[in-house]
Amino acid sequence: MTDVSDDTGVPAPEGESAIIETDYDIGQDNIEGSLGPFGFDIHNPVFAISGLSVVVFVFYALALPEQAAAIFGELRPWITNTFDWFFLSAANIFVIFCLALIVLPVGKVRLGGQEATPDYSYLGWFAMLFAAGMGIGLMFFGVLEPAYYFGTPWGDEPLGTVRPFDEDGNLIAANVAEARRMALAATSFHWALHPWAIYAVVALALALFSYNKGLPLSIRSAFYPILGERVWGWWGHMIDIVAVFATLFGLATSLGLGASQANAGLEFVYGVPNNVSVQVLLITGITAVALVSVLRGLDGGVKVLSEINMGLAMLLLLFVLFTAGAAAIMLEFGKGIGAYVREVVPLSNPFGREDDGFRQGWTSFYWAWWISWSPFVGMFIARVSRGRTVREFVTCVLVIPSLVCIFWMSVFGGAAINDMVGNPAESAVMANVITEYNDSIALFAMLDGLPLAGITSTLGIILVIVFFVTSSDSGSLVIDTITAGGKVDAPVPQRVFWCIFEGAVAIALLIGGGLTSLQAMVLSTGLPFTIVLLIMCFTIYKGLKAEPH
Amino acid sequence: MFEKIMVPVDLAHVGKIEKALGTAAMLARQDGASVTYVAVGSAAPSALAHSPAEFAEKLGDFAKAQADAHGITAEAHAVTSHDPSIDLDDTLLHAAKDIGADCIVVASHIPNLADHLWPSHGGSLARRSDASVFVVR
Numbered sequence: 001m002t003d004v005s006d007d008t009g010v011p012a013p014e015g016e017s018a019i020i021e022t023d024y025d026i027g028q029d030n031i032e033g034s035l036g037p038f039g040f041d042i043h044n045p046v047f048a049i050s051g052l053s054v055v056v057f058v059f060y061a062l063a064l065p066e067q068a069a070a071i072f073g074e075l076r077p078w079i080t081n082t083f084d085w086f087f088l089s090a091a092n093i094f095v096i097f098c099l100a101l102i103v104l105p106v107g108k109v110r111l112g113g114q115e116a117t118p119d120y121s122y123l124g125w126f127a128m129l130f131a132a133g134m135g136i137g138l139m140f141f142g143v144l145e146p147a148y149y150f151g152t153p154w155g156d157e158p159l160g161t162v163r164p165f166d167e168d169g170n171l172i173a174a175n176v177a178e179a180r181r182m183a184l185a186a187t188s189f190h191w192a193l194h195p196w197a198i199y200a201v202v203a204l205a206l207a208l209f210s211y212n213k214g215l216p217l218s219i220r221s222a223f224y225p226i227l228g229e230r231v232w233g234w235w236g237h238m239i240d241i242v243a244v245f246a247t248l249f250g251l252a253t254s255l256g257l258g259a260s261q262a263n264a265g266l267e268f269v270y271g272v273p274n275n276v277s278v279q280v281l282l283i284t285g286i287t288a289v290a291l292v293s294v295l296r297g298l299d300g301g302v303k304v305l306s307e308i309n310m311g312l313a314m315l316l317l318l319f320v321l322f323t324a325g326a327a328a329i330m331l332e333f334g335k336g337i338g339a340y341v342r343e344v345v346p347l348s349n350p351f352g353r354e355d356d357g358f359r360q361g362w363t364s365f366y367w368a369w370w371i372s373w374s375p376f377v378g379m380f381i382a383r384v385s386r387g388r389t390v391r392e393f394v395t396c397v398l399v400i401p402s403l404v405c406i407f408w409m410s411v412f413g414g415a416a417i418n419d420m421v422g423n424p425a426e427s428a429v430m431a432n433v434i435t436e437y438n439d440s441i442a443l444f445a446m447l448d449g450l451p452l453a454g455i456t457s458t459l460g461i462i463l464v465i466v467f468f469v470t471s472s473d474s475g476s477l478v479i480d481t482i483t484a485g486g487k488v489d490a491p492v493p494q495r496v497f498w499c500i501f502e503g504a505v506a507i508a509l510l511i512g513g514g515l516t517s518l519q520a521m522v523l524s525t526g527l528p529f530t531i532v533l534l535i536m537c538f539t540i541y542k543g544l545k546a547e548p549h
Numbered sequence: 550m551f552e553k554i555m556v557p558v559d560l561a562h563v564g565k566i567e568k569a570l571g572t573a574a575m576l577a578r579q580d581g582a583s584v585t586y587v588a589v590g591s592a593a594p595s596a597l598a599h600s601p602a603e604f605a606e607k608l609g610d611f612a613k614a615q616a617d618a619h620g621i622t623a624e625a626h627a628v629t630s631h632d633p634s635i636d637l638d639d640t641l642l643h644a645a646k647d648i649g650a651d652c653i654v655v656a657s658h659i660p661n662l663a664d665h666l667w668p669s670h671g672g673s674l675a676r677r678s679d680a681s682v683f684v685v686r
Contacts, residue, residue, distance in 0.1 A: 027596040214599030297635030488591045489633040
């Protein structure tokens with residue numbers, strides 16, 4: 001009998017690639033066994049510490065809610081306000097780094113070896129990029145953010161631009177064009193190149209060090225060029241644990257807060273009561289559908305749902321485009337790109353600015369948010385991006401999603417601003433974004449002003465719920481892979497465990513309070529991860545240089 | 550009776566399927582059939598291999614060792630799956646069709662509570678495959 005499991009041998013990858021020789025065998029620190037009838041294969045100690053620390057923080061938030069709210073509620077704004085220059089500078093570095101990869105010769109390196117072929121078609125790939133990356137955000141902020149920047153009376157206008165309304169809420173016609181241009185430019189700034197560059201850096205690091213270098217599909221692998229074999233010890237454990245921690249809490253708090261938002265939407269559209277019981281039911285329902293999706297796997301679950309959602313989102317986009325005036329909005333898109341190109345440099349400048357409210361309250365907040373999500377989204381993108389060249393990868397993860405986001409924001413934001421300008425006194429967008437800040441209603445308020453509001457709002461609610469399902473499913477996949485030491489073939493019950501765990505944390509925090517304070521804590525992980533990402537840029541370049549190209 | 554026998558192999562747990570390997574070899578010798586060892590790997594590196602190509606090479610070595618040890622004709626058929634934890638059964642059924650197997654010899658555990666939620670791979674193959682399925686416990 002030949003027991004090949006003991007022999008890792010000299011690798012023969014698909015075509016040339018520069019495998020890193022290490023003494024570490026994937027899964028060597030894992031504990032395999034069974035709990036009753038269910039098998040498991042988990043990394044020791046990453047699984048236990050991540051799981052336990054989540055439980056400890058949940059208990060803390062439930063037992064001492066006021067203290068938790070005070071600590072995390074102050075920690076997050078302190079971080080985003082104090083380190084705004086750092087977040088802004090780092091995000092600029094990520095964009096420049098990614099754009100450079102497109103033109104540098106190392107862009108020819110193929111993820112998975114020179115002869116690897118792509119795992120997914122462009123359609124399935126893009127659908128999954130969006131579903132994991134920012135699907136829910138586009139639904140909630142597509143209307144809210146441009147409308148907010150356009151009408152804000154709170155002094156946080158982007159770059160201190162002109163206001164289109166006077167103190168009494170009367171329209172100042174002369175200022176409308178400039179305020180609209182800046183609102184679209186600022187929104188696009190938060191959803192285009194910078195966030196996607198953040199995701200691209202993490203995804204590229206993971207894909208490169210896993211598919212080309214033969215290291216486990218785990219965040220720590222990207223640090224091998226710096227830490228060497230120490231990456232398999234506590235340094236690596238810490239990196240992976242923080243990634244799991246941020247991902248799980250990020251997903252659970254979004255799920256909890258998202259359930260409140262979906263409930264608010266359901267109340268606005270159908271008059272469904274807005275209370276905790278309905279929200280618990282929503283989380284349970286979303287988790288149940290996510291479980292079915294988990295059990296159907298990557299191809300049968302997440303991919304299918306992502307494609308369905310992309311189709312539905314496209315329908316909604318086209319509907320808004322045509323009912324709100326296609327020609328005008330296409331012009332808006334053109335203007336949106338123009339405004340973005342003109343303003344991206346001043347908006348991303350970290351120094352010597354006076355728009356603190358916008359720069360610290362929005363941009364720095366967003367950058368911390370995207371960065372704290374990046375281990376999850378980056379890992380998921382890496383999982384589905386094998387077989388692409390670096391140039392193709394960066395172009396497709398950076399440029400194309402940026403254009404789609406600018407288009408989406410131009411359509412939804414353009415329609416929302418039209419609603420505000422058309423009749424400010426009776427505008428539902430104005431009432432729900434500026435007069436009262438109901439962030440979860442913004443989208444439905446805009447749809448309310450267009451024909452067939454009942455149908456489009458229902459479509460909107462379905463989209464939000466399905467995006468939550470795909471996030472929950474892909475999140476479980478990512479957490480399971482990291483806590484299984486980079487193994488992608490760990491027993492299925494583990495993935496089911498993480499999916500249920502995430503729903504349970506969301507419900508506990510929803511009932512007991514603490515969603516907002518723990519979400520603030522997750523955002524705070526953006527600071528250490530910014531350093532992690534900056535180091536990744538260096539290791540990616542080093543890793544790419546060693547590859548045949 | 551049989552011409553082409555397929556044996557699903559988990560290269561990480563070869564020790565657990567020795568009985569199935571012996572059964573397949575016995576059937577093959579008796580019928581003069583060839584045996585194809587099928588293994589499902591992932592694109593991501595694993596304990597066994599850094600890449601799909603290396604995985605295939607290892608399965609080839611395994612098949613050769615089996616052929617030498619049992620005096621049978623053996624081939625290897627490695628398949629890469631996007632999500633091996635979930636897609637294993639479907640991938641194996643596809644592989645059985647691709648290689649034209651008329652018999653599958655598969656190792657399986659003794660059924661337990663979990664099988665009501667996740668049917669064993671052997672059970673699932675027996676239920677869905679056109680080929681004869683020999684489940685070895």
